[in-house]
Amino acid sequence: MPRHRIAFGNNKGGSGKTFMAFQVACEAARARPESSVVVIDFSLYSDLSALMLGGSAREGIGAPMRGLQTCVDATDEDLRAEGLVRALERAAQAREAKGRGGGSSGGGQPRGSVFGTWFARGGKVSEPETEVNILEFAIRPNEFNPEIPKNVYLVAGAGTCSWGEETTAMTDANDVQLWARTGDEWIGAGKVFSDAVDALPKEVDAVFVDTDHLSACVLTKLAFAAMDAIVIPLSYNDMDFNRLFADITKNALITDVLREMHERGQLRALVKKFMFTRVGSTANTPSVTNGGISSPFTPTKTSSAQMDDMARQIWTVCDQPVYKSLFTDVSELESSGNAVQAFSQKYFGMFKLVPELASLISTMNGIPVCGMTSKTYTAANGLSGSTGAAVLNSLKAEISASTQSILDERYNAPISASS
Known part of the structure; x- marks a missing residue:
């Protein structure tokens, strides 16, 4: 099985989740051209596919x-993320x-489909299989955007075309939005997805x-049930941070989704890393904050202090057993002399x-930083310019x-020097 299976998640839009997923996936593919990277877009907005x-x-x-x-021109509804989800649910029903198990937790077949009317229909296959081949729903982005490494495979979403009302409408009179x-009822599909x-x-x-900022959405739960790890891109805005634990819409990633899934035995993916995004720097040299957070560059003192404080806050919450169980290998920290610093070093x-x-x-041209050069680019809004080779080289090394x-x-x- 793949050595790494990672979901990017945060219940706050604008946290940098999709941008990070884009850059990390392309860098991973660049760094290991002999292997393949599979990217699955389970965001309702499908920004990663874009x-x-x-x-x-x-x-x-x-x-x-x-x-x-x-995406719309190159695929159809059976060759996208919604096609994969339908195959997962049909396989769960076949099991x-x-x-063989894997159906809804209450036993028996769910009424219609938890995902919507389109998912309840038969699709191309009259006799559903009990297993699903993910690559049957993937395309190679390089064939449409040569800036993407050739060894990337994408199960794409097409925004409204994939997750709009026509596709996800309920099969009964109760019109409840997908999210x-x-x-x-999604659990069986989650087990098939994991397999x-x-x-x-x-x-x-x-x-x-890539998951949606609506963390309680069944698509996000599919990802958390099938991946091994969760990376949480995080701004150091304290209001954004608080929403991970308290959200009046019951959408808090940690409290309302991960904790509840874990308590129900549905969660496979555990928190591997909080990654602070859009961090300002004072130097392109590796550093460690006073609180123990390692960085490939030197952040500003203000940023460092805020990140250390947020890491300590998360430790005070996650030191409780109900939250500690949501983290990968957290027991390794118990023998550490300074548990807070060890926690910050490991998880941030x-x-x-x-x-x-x-x-x-x-973002506008779909060019990952790992493939950029110092030539002049023109964005769709007409803005033209170039980024100096020294700046790009540092960015590439840091990514x-x-x-x-x-x-x-x-x-x-090795990083190829930007020309």
Whole structure:
């Protein structure tokens, strides 16, 4: 099975989750060209698919992002994320019919589909299989966007076309939006999904799933039931931080989703890393904050102090048994002389603030930082400019280091100097 299977999650939009997933997945593919990277887009907005397939540029207000238009043109509803989800649910129902388990927790078949009317229909296959091949629903973004490494495979979403009302409408009179649905009918599909990830060919070394900021959505739960680890991109805004634990809409990632899934025996993915995003720096040299957070660059003193404080706050909560069980290998810290510092060192990292022009070019044109050069790029809004080779080289080295901290040292590949 893949050595790394990681979901990116945060219940706050704008935390940098999709941008980080995009950069880390492409860097992982660049660093290990002999292996494959599978990316699955389970965000309702499908922003990661847009980045992979050409960028977020639009021709005007209300127009689709260029990458999502490419997705719609290059795929159909059976060759996208919604096709994968339907196959997962049909396989779960087939298993239950054959007495293999994996159906809804209450026994018997769920009424229609928890995902919507389109998912309740038969699709192309009249006799559903009990296993699912994820790669049957994947495309190679490089065929549409040459900036993406050739060894990336994407199970794409197409925004409204994938998750809009026509697809996800309820089969009964109760019109409940997909993201607000409760119940455990999705569990069987989650078990099939986990098995499908296990069954990926040996050349697939890493699987990444981008989830929605609506953490209680059944699509996000599918990811948390099938991946091994969760990376939580995190701003150091204290209000954003608090929402991880308290959300009046019952959407708090840690309290309302991860803790409840764990208590019900549904959670496979545990928290591996909090990654502070858009962190300002004073130097391009590795550093460690006073609280023990390692960084491939030197953050400002203010940023360091705020990040250390937030790490301590998370420790005070996660030192409780009900939360400690949500973290990978947390028992290793019990013998540490300074448990708080060991906790910060193990579970926290940083992602540098990418200069505005480089960030704009990357997102609007669908170009990962690892593939950028110092040539002049033109964004869809007409803004042109270049990022100096020295700045790009530092960014690439820092993204490489951050990727290794999430994955492992096998992803330590030489950085090609930007020309």
